[in-house]
Amino acid sequence: MTDLERHSYDVVVIGAGGAGLRAAIEARLQGKTVAIVCKSLFGKAHTVMAEGGIAAAMGNVNPKDNWQVHFRDTMRGGKFLNSWRMAELHAKEAPQRVWELETYGALFDRTPDGKISQRNFGGHEYPRLAHVGDRSGLELIRTLQQKIVSLQQEDFRETGDYESKIKIFAEVTVTRLLVNDGRIAGAYAYYRETGDFVLFEAPAVVLATGGIGKTFKVTSASWEYTGDGHALAMRAGATTLNMEFIQFHPTGMVWPLSVKGILVTESVRGDGGILTNSEGKRFMFDYIPDVFKAQYATTPEEGDRWYTDPENNRRPPELLPRDEVARAINSEVKAGRGTPHGGVYLDVSSRLPADVIRKKLPSMWHQFKELADVDITQEPMEVGPTCHYVMGGVEVDPDTEQTRLPGLFAAGEVSGGMHGSNRLGGNSLSDLLVFGRRAGLGAAIYVDGLAGSRPSVTDEMVADAEEEALAAFHVEGGENPYTIHADLQQTMNDLVGIIRTESEMREALDRLEGFKERVRRASVQGGRAFNPGWHLALDLKNMLLVSEAIARSALERQESRGGHTRDDYPVMSPEWRQLNIVSRTEGDGVAIYRQPLDPMREDLLELFDVDELKKYMTEAELPKGEHS
Amino acid sequence: MTYKAKLRVWRGDDESGDLKNYEVDVNEGEVVLDIVHRLQATQAPDLAVRWNCKAGKCGSCSAEVNGKPRLMCMTRMNTFTEDEVITITPMRTFPVIRDLVTDVSYNYAKARMVPAFAPPADLEPGDYRMAQVDVERSQEFRKCIECFLCNNVCHVMRDHEDNKASFSGPRFLMRIAELDMHPLDTVDRRQTAVEDHGLGYCNITKCCTEVCPEHIHITDNALIPLKERVADRKYDPLFSVASLFRKGKEKRAAAPATPKG
């Protein structure tokens, strides 16, 4: 242990996607020393893949937009199970966070009067997504990356060392959070390149590790999405919220098989694309749920008129929130009206001229051309649902992003609450910025409050963490981790997927028990230097814990809402809306409990029609006084 | 549909290594990265390969396939015949860490030497106004996914290790051009382009442009215009596009050249 590499920082940020980078920037601006630790190279985090844009009510395209409208849309999208306080902060602060990006050098697409252009997206009442073609995530991550470089240049001018205040530890994976006396003391990690361990001593840790997509077989996620942050938090004593809510994006590629799951951006529909079944029918008109009847067009003619005259027409149902569209596609395919490869058709070729398609959707054009030999300017795409986003996540205080474990903060996809049971497109990138900044600020304030009395890391903690990380090298004749991973993904896809039922979820939980032994017996060949088999063996533990949290929460919630659809409980229940399902570790597994939601503040309730609230809430929750 | 592909994959570390032969199943529609993953899952669990998105968006999976710099996740197997031996080697210009993974830290060090974007001091957030035509040129360069294939292929470094100290390669010369063309940037970057980043080494062979997976016109749209500006051509029609919002880009005379670190 004497030659263990050790570093000491005020704040350690785990994750270099949008949330992590924004948190790091904020902590550094607050005068703190910051380490950014990430599993992949700097600038390559999952955020890089985001396509459509960043939602912020700037009102550049439709001046009627404002934070109240954005707040309402977010709550509706989440089926009112959102942390209303987070939804409020998000809607209010998103515009400032986007404008700030321009001061860092971002170049968004422009309106004719030179402002940031905004596009339509599912569930957003007005054009709201700031974007750069269909590579908005790349712009976001590069901009934040370059801002960090500029801060490092400032630090260099002052201290002669670029890394005196912010240092990036790329291709370093955290395996454990270290806790002393109920407070964060640091984090333990290994270099992927060498397999050597590294210890970070820090009183504050910000988790910004993203999602869990790789627990499912068909997913739009990158390999990083093994639920590390969710598992690290739970193991350290923090909690996660509503893990049953998983967004299956309606449009992933379905063919060729090797690219199944890769995302087809919602902008295709926002820019005019339509969904049809094998009979050529625009089927979404048959799937408008009652709660949304007032806002969506009932005929293709009206839907089409909306693109040019949104004042006097309602939007087409292709732009319903994602959960609705995903379920509709699922039903069409089940009813035998799917495409040859088990999806439905998404067509822009008959809707826009070829050069406009190539200009507005360059990456999509490229993606289909190169991966599927399909020219989307000439023919429709085949698409189907893919596991895309986890709404559930680490439970945080809405204002500071502190978890239930003092010193541990969480922001971005790894955190929970903001999106309720279903996230609107574009609301993640804005979430990363708003709550990334707040988490960095929260961590800085927390560190100040400690006034120098920092929890210490003991030798015993370090020895423990090391033993755990190396265990897979000592298993003789165990199982190949790649096989275990493939089986786990299949189980989750089959039994806890887009449509759920009690018996299947019970079977999933049974099987997950079996996986526990298999994961313990995963064995590794070769040495510690850049050994993906070993890395996967470690990731598997996290995926397994997260899978159990998902399955237990999904079994518990006896209703259908957003990203949780039960065959056996097909309707939304106002009683269940009042409950969060919280997961924490118990023994080698997960225990869950129900926790009441905070009632929404009166002034926010008043932003809605009582008639609308009645669709979601119990009588007792409706606004008192003259409104009811 | 399925067949067995013959692969030769470079296995080794920074000290030694050689090409190893494998036979791996291939299904319809697969890309080279799928085959490498199958190799990893079935025969070589410790095979080191860097990847992330598997969708051509992150620029992690750069390697050389039959000698050609490519993204493995965007190279379809049907671009080869079934009996062709496919040789996969790490990028040559950067030091090998293990197998197909190279040490690309050179690129991050160079990125840090490019003086940051500097907007006018009195411009408030929310007040930025730029015309689409004015941002489009820099937007093209911002499509870059930092796969570093252009830097890998540029002969200035590929064949002359010594030049790495004084040359930042097409990726970062393009970054300087991008900032230079940003409608609201206030820094004159000509001096740093030449003195700190070695613009003069580029002799416009266009090899970088050919390998760019994002099809960015690195040479024509970034490097040549930058060279012309440095040569102080009085008339560069591209650089003087009439601007709706820019009052005339007033560049400070000398960039605060970031010291080499």
Ligand SMILES: Cc1cc2nc3c(=O)[nH]c(=O)nc-3n(C[C@H](O)[C@H](O)[C@H](O)COP(=O)(O)OP(=O)(O)OC[C@H]3O[C@@H](n4cnc5c(N)ncnc54)[C@H](O)[C@@H]3O)c2cc1C
């Ligand atoms: C194809 C696609 C398109 C999308 N389009 C949009 C869109 O248009 N608009 C929108 O709002 N949202 C979109 N999303 C969703 C959005 O991109 C993500 O939710 C968001 O980027 C998550 O960002 P993050 O900062 O939370 O984490 P990420 O960007 O996922 O970063 C996670 C970071 O944590 C690191 N990490 C993880 N585990 C560890 C560990 N154990 N140790 C060290 N580091 C670790 C990773 O290396 C990485 O750096 C899209 C998603 C996908 C897949």
Ligand code: SF4
């Ligand atoms: S054009 Fe210039 S930068 Fe590009 S490969 Fe040739 S010499 Fe290198």
Ligand code: SF4
């Ligand atoms: S310019 Fe093109 S080749 Fe060079 S790093 Fe960027 S994407 Fe890769």
Ligand code: FES
């Ligand atoms: S894995 Fe991301 S570009 Fe290939």
